Amino acid sequence: MDSLLPSLKQYLPKLIEGIGAMSEHFHSGQYGEGEKLLVQVNEGLEWVMKAYTGIPGFEIEKIQGINAFLGEIVNALTVKDYVLIADLFEYEIKQALSEILVDMGRADLKNN
């Protein structure tokens, strides 16, 4: 558990950057490149959400919020609406992850 928080704090910015790059590919019409990154982003997101639930004081609403958008992303993937996939990651998922990162920073300050 002690190692989870530092790992999360180290990894989250990389995931957020990866989401940005993936959205860029989808918005530019480079679907092949975007889909490659999507696989990695999904794996990363799954790890982040598992790791986050292992941290004391985690906020369930943040996870539920992300889950809600994942459902929309699955629908968008089914109909290959890559612009919507890009938008949901860029403006919703990335936002939620950034808030989690901020919360972890505040938790750090409190403990120190």
Added chain:
Amino acid sequence: MSLLNDNLSYIRKIDTELYDRITGQIEKRGNPEYEISVCAARNGEANISIIHAGNRFFVHSNYNPQVEAERWVRSVNREAGLIIVFGLGMGYHVQALLKQVDKKTRICVIEPSARIFKALISSRKLSELFDERVVLFVSDDADYLSTQLFNVFRSSLMEKVEFAEYPAYSRFYGEFCKSIQQKFTEIIRILLVNISTIEHFKHLWILNNFINLIHINGAGNCKSLEGRFKNIPCVIVSAGPSLDKNVKLLNSIKNKALILAGGSAIGILNRNRIKPHFMVAMDGAPEEKDIFEGVDFSEISMIYLNRLYYQIVEVYKEKKFMLLDNDDVLSKLFCREFSLDYSEVSPEQTVAGINLAIAVMLGCNPIVFVGQDLAYTNLEMHAAGAAHMKSFEDELASNPKKFIMIKDIYGNDTYTIRQFLATRASMGNKIKKYIDEGFSFINATEGGIGIDNCDNMDLKDVIEIYLTNMYNIPEIIEESYQSGVFNIDINKIEQYFEYIYKNICSIRDRAEELHLKTGKAEEVLEAKNFVAKKYRPLAESINELQGSMENDRFYRDFIMGCIEQTVNIHKVIMGSKLDKAENLIQIDLEKVRAIKNQSIEIIAICDFIKDLKENAVNFYLNKLKGM
């Protein structure tokens, strides 16, 4: 006044053709399967929503269209001189693109949906979206669009072209976008093939033309063959590798169909002891003679284009019929001079194309293709026994970029080349037109990549179903020959060439003067301190000289006929340079340079023709007069 009407007035002011096209379209209901409406993205910007099969899509990002637009622009090659954008939507991406490209870049925007276009012009002010760099097309007609795009391309011939599909349009118009690209690329291919062939063969065609005209006596007139084979089937034999499969069946056809063969097919038929009724010969290159090596031409009549390599027409002993192509101004001038009727066909770069035109001109129906692979079936270049036998493997190894892998009519991989694809497309277009005129076509090649608009059938089935009656074909050929054979006094032919020579010398003198004056004008325009007083008299003199040449009927009919294609290329290049010119002096400089280049072309062709007359023409005339 509503925004829609404002925008329509704006369109009418800047592009009446676009206005006429869209005013009818935008009132139509369109495809009811798609519900199109304007909505607001989360950041308040206008977006377009499309509901199809219960699913809702947005043309732009429904969070931030501007950011999406800027990201899309980064994926476009902005160095291209011409950018073709598929999809307009609300225009954010076109606006973003305009900010990122050079002021000389041209952007063609294609919006296939009139309803989406109406949504745009009901929501945003058009005059604030675009500038003069944008050419807008609202149409879903792929043929119309590819032609229009080509017209824009011609004015920027030297520039790179970038095709940029806006992502949302791949979903609804993916196939349409692909077909426009393909059609556009096809047009460029055909143009490239035509230009390179003409440049290569220009002088040779003039030589062949002159010498063949000297030997015109004893040749028949193709005009007397027109319509003489109405509703008689015709089999056009080409030398593709698949001919090996079914060549032996041609023996059973005899006089049940007119057999036309061209190029290397002659040697293959000869090997199989099959005599076509006509062999068709058109190639001006000396290598065309190889086709005649070791072939028994007895009882085979020849239809030839007057640009055929001259040593063939001179020695061909069987019946031969002269045919002109539309661009053959030299022969047409000769025919006019001697009041001769003539038949003409559209200039084609392949024997297959000419054979098709001839079969239609003769009235044949149905028309069957055999050996028309347009591909390297079984990795072979020709059927066995063709002249110019080469190894495909050697060609592929030495020049792999020349070959394109494609599916044949059976779905198997095969190789083809750019010229074959151009032939397939141009033959397909012609066949479509002829079908409307009542002709029918069958491709009995049994291999290759097929011919557009032409059904495939095995040759044995074609013979069973369509080739069941006998016709007196040799008699028809004999009668046609006798009714149209040429017989012109050789002294009159000699006088004709003297007339050509006199006029050529006069044109050459004027072109020389034009060259000198344009050279001086160029110096004046290029000088650091431009002096209008020096330039003006030169410009007037140049205009006068040009005018006198262009008013000269001989110049227009004869010289321009020889160099027209080259002049057109120079005009297109000048056009694109004029677009880039930044001031009036530069504009005049480009124009003067274009006239100077044209005068060089005219001097070169006049020198060639003078030399031809003084040597080869006089030699053959004297030979025929028995001197």
